[in-house]
Amino acid sequence: xxxxxxxxxxxxxxxxxxxxxxxxxxxxxxxxxxxxxxxxxxxxxxxxxxxxxxxxxxxxxxxxxxxxxxxxxxxxxxxxxxxxxxxxxxxxxxxxxxxxxxxxxxxxxxxxxxxxxxxxxxxxxxxxxxxxxxxxxxxxxxxxxxxxxxxxxxxxxxxxxxxxxxxxxxxxxxxxxxxxxxxxxxxxxxxxxxxxxxxxxxxxxxxxxxxxxxxxxxxxxxxx
Numbered sequence: 001x002x003x004x005x006x007x008x009x010x011x012x013x014x015x016x017x018x019x020x021x022x023x024x025x026x027x028x029x030x031x032x033x034x035x036x037x038x039x040x041x042x043x044x045x046x047x048x049x050x051x052x053x054x055x056x057x058x059x060x061x062x063x064x065x066x067x068x069x070x071x072x073x074x075x076x077x078x079x080x081x082x083x084x085x086x087x088x089x090x091x092x093x094x095x096x097x098x099x100x101x102x103x104x105x106x107x108x109x110x111x112x113x114x115x116x117x118x119x120x121x122x123x124x125x126x127x128x129x130x131x132x133x134x135x136x137x138x139x140x141x142x143x144x145x146x147x148x149x150x151x152x153x154x155x156x157x158x159x160x161x162x163x164x165x166x167x168x169x170x171x172x173x174x175x176x177x178x179x180x181x182x183x184x185x186x187x188x189x190x191x192x193x194x195x196x197x198x199x200x201x202x203x204x205x206x207x208x209x210x211x212x213x214x215x216x217x218x219x220x221x222x223x224x
Contacts, residue, residue, distance in 0.1 A: 001041075001133075002075040006214055008126040008138060008158075009105050017046065018079045019086040026051030028080065032067075032102040033127065039135040039163035041070045041127075042102050054086055067098050076129075103169060112172045113139055113161065115179040121161075124173055128160050128214065136162045137173060139217065143183065151190065156201050158212045159186070165218050177218060186217045 009031055016024045029047030034040050046066055055066075066089070074083040082089075105127060113121040122142030129135055138158050148154040167176040175182075190197075197213050 001070065001073045003129060003131050004075075004077045006128060006130050007076060008128050009109075010126050012076070012080065015076070015078070015080050018081050019089070020074075020082060020084055021086075023086055024050055025054055025082075025086045025089070031070075031105040031127070032098055033105065033108065033135070034099075034102055035163070035166065035169045037163075039127070039137070039166065039169075041129070041135055043067050043069055043098055044073075054089075108137075108169070108173075111169070113137070113142075113175065114172050115175050115177060115182070116167065117178055119179045121175065121179055121182060126158075128158070134162065136160045136216075137166070143179065144186070144217070147183075147186065147190075153190075153197055153201075156197055156213060157190075157215050160214055160216050162216060162218060182217050186215075189215055189217070 012028055012031075015027070017026050017028060019025050026046045026048035028044045030045045031041065032043040034042045044067075046068070068089065072082050072084050073080060075081040109124050109126060111124050113124060115121050120142055122139040122144050124137050125140035126138040127135060128138050137160070139161050140159075144159050145154060148157055148159070161175065161182075165175050165177050167174045193213070193215060197215075200211055200213050203211075
């Protein structure tokens with residue numbers, strides 16, 4: 001999947017999905033992920049009025065929960081571009097199967113994030129996709145949100161926890177590092193990028209275009 005800039009799941013939900021002939025066919029309703037030491041984007045589900053029209057044309061139920069492999073996404077820019085036509089989608093859907101190990105984004109974004117000592121760090125609020133293919137968790141709430149509020153950048157920054165410090169994802173997202181380690185390294189990152197964050201805020205205000213800076217809570221300061 002070719003991407004021109006970092007994005008998150010909630011941003012993807014607002015983009016039109018285009019088939020290989022540039023025909024709008026709907027939007028993504030949900031995503032699934034696999035975690036095996038690394039978080040990976042696995043499948044997506046389609047939704048929207050255009051998608052319902054396509055299902056009707058193919059004589060399928062409007063409530064048909066079609067699942068597609070993420071590998072048919074060719075590129076993401078202002079739209080989501082697929083490498084297949086609308087008429088070929090059902091064939092792709094027949095080959096796609098969601099395993100029991102996969103986690104839906106709609107479930108993932110409600111999970112608490114805890115550190116290696118069972119202390120709550122915050123909660124998952126989104127999933128971040130970097131241009132290098134790295135998939136990470138965006139965290140909100142907890143001490144991280146309090147820290148951002150204290151320095152006045154809560155509305156300007158997304159705090160990202162990379163998958164290489166995630167130990168497991170079950171009823172909670174458990175990290176392999178402690179809350180104190182995150183706190184220390186995050187302090188370093190925020191100090192280092194303070195000017196960059198302020199400049200981005202001023203530019204966004206000047207151009208009336210809200211933007212958020214992506215800040216890794218651990219990487220590249222991780223010892224791994």
